[in-house]
Amino acid sequence: FTNLLSPFPSLIEWVCGGHYVYNPTLKRFFLFHFQFPFLLCGFRILHLFYLHFHSSNNPLRLNTNNKIPFFPFIFLKDxxxxxxxLCLYLLQTHFGISSFSHPD
Structure with missing residues (x-):
């Protein structure tokens, strides 16, 4: 990561919290990795709201009746x-049906 920022030495100090990877860097890294999934979840909720509740193919907001409802059809399909x-994952983890490792 620091090689990407090497043309900007002051930016490396600001992002990493110093010249080396140290306690402030680790705290920022862990904080980012803890908060990022919640941020993605919020974007998913916004996506569902704007795309599926405000009709993605209706820019003029005209009332059309040729829509497939999100619930139950698309929700159940997903x-x-x-x-x-999940079943394929559990089958692989518990029984090891497909082994891509070394044959020994």
Whole structure:
């Protein structure tokens, strides 16, 4: 990361909190990795609100009735896809059906 910022030495000191990776750098790194998933969750909620509740293909806000409702059709479709992926993941982790490691 510091190689990307090497043309700007003062920026490295500001981001890292000093010349070396030290306690302030680690605190900022851990804080970012803790808060970033919540930020992404907020963006997902905004996406669902604006895209699915305000109709993504209706820029003029005209009332059209040719919409597929988000709930239950799309929600259930995504939910069953998630369950399928979860089952495949659990099958792999518990029984090791597909092994991509060394054959020994």
């Amino acid at each position: 939910f069953f896809g998630f369950i399928l992926i």
